[in-house]
Amino acid sequence: MACFVVPAVEAVVTTVAEKVIEKKEKDSVEVKTRFSEKLKWLNNMLWGGSALLAFEHVWHGEIVPWFPFLTNAVAPEARAEMLHEMATAGSAMAVLVTGVWACAVAVSMSIEKKTVKAEEEA
Numbered sequence: 237m238a239c240f241v242v243p244a245v246e247a248v249v250t251t252v253a254e255k256v257i258e259k260k261e262k263d264s265v266e267v268k269t270r271f272s273e274k275l276k277w278l279n280n281m282l283w284g285g286s287a288l289l290a291f292e293h294v295w296h297g298e299i300v301p302w303f304p305f306l307t308n309a310v311a312p313e314a315r316a317e318m319l320h321e322m323a324t325a326g327s328a329m330a331v332l333v334t335g336v337w338a339c340a341v342a343v344s345m346s347i348e349k350k351t352v353k354a355e356e357e358a
Contacts, residue, residue, distance in 0.1 A: 237298055237308045237318045240289035242326030243333060247282035254279055268348045278337040285333060 258272040293299045298307050308314035 237321050239321050239326040240286045243282045243330045244286040246330045251279050274341050281333050
């Protein structure tokens with residue numbers, strides 16, 4: 237129904253955060269991958285997943301090109317079901333994607349540390 241909205245909202249927030257962090261990092265020169273680039277990984281995952289889910293909902297007729305755009309937003313009973321799905325499935329998807337991204341960042345940092353250590357020893 238509208239589970240894609242939660243990751244999409246997170247994507248908006250992280251995109252704004254990425255742009256702010258990117259401006260602050262502009263002057264720094266580092267060997268490591270900048271945090272703004274790592275945040276872009278999360279943005280790509282969130283935007284891509286949200287777009288794919290939105291397309292799937294359009295395909296199944298749950299999103300329509302007229303107001304209120306979500307078919308379940310019309311009736312109060314369906315609205316409650318839609319909000320429950322957003323709170324459960326949407327939040328779970330956003331947390332899962334963020335968790336996978338955090339693991340990818342941890343692996344990236346580990347690899348960067350090993351590379352720096354190897355360069356210092358050489």
